[in-house]
Amino acid sequence: MELTEEELKLVEELTGIISEQDKLGDESPKQELEAIITEKIYGSKMVDKRVNIWWWGLFNEGECPVCKEKIEKKGGEYLCPKCGLKIQAELYDKAKEQDNKEAELDEKESKLRKRMDEIKLTKERINEIYSLAMERSEKIGKKDET
Numbered sequence: 001m002e003l004t005e006e007e008l009k010l011v012e013e014l015t016g017i018i019s020e021q022d023k024l025g026d027e028s029p030k031q032e033l034e035a036i037i038t039e040k041i042y043g044s045k046m047v048d049k050r051v052n053i054w055w056w057g058l059f060n061e062g063e064c065p066v067c068k069e070k071i072e073k074k075g076g077e078y079l080c081p082k083c084g085l086k087i088q089a090e091l092y093d094k095a096k097e098q099d100n101k102e103a104e105l106d107e108k109e110s111k112l113r114k115r116m117d118e119i120k121l122t123k124e125r126i127n128e129i130y131s132l133a134m135e136r137s138e139k140i141g142k143k144d145e146t
């Protein structure tokens with residue numbers, strides 16, 4: 001398949017976005033935080049349980065993901081005065097940073113999708129662009145590991 005200049009540019013930009021997303025997936029302080037919240041809600045034996053955390057509320061409104069009370073920063077941790085949820089401030093900050101980056105990347109990606117619509121790419125073409133970009137970002141990921 002021949003790619004036009006515009007399509008090549010899209011592949012390149014998408015590759016950048018996907019490899020950034022992959023990197024975020026590896027660090028994942030949000031997952032660590034999710035485990036703490038899940039344990040608080042269901043107890044330590046239910047770690048397989050999935051909770052739907054409203055990250056935006058936690059990071060922007062300081063809302064406790066367990067009971068919705070406002071959390072307070074005390075020394076090196078965030079504390080919920082109602083349910084007693086404790087989050088290390090360092091982990092909180094890292095997870096917040098990850099959340100911001102994810103939102104940024106999501107926005108970049110949706111802008112890219114809009115451009116694809118604007119130049120009227122077919123679904124097949126979009127799929128091809130995505131698989132090319134994923135292939136390339138995998139290669140970048142492997143290079144980073146070595």
Ligand SMILES: [Zn+2]
Nearest residue numbers: 064067080083
């Ligand atoms: Zn709480």
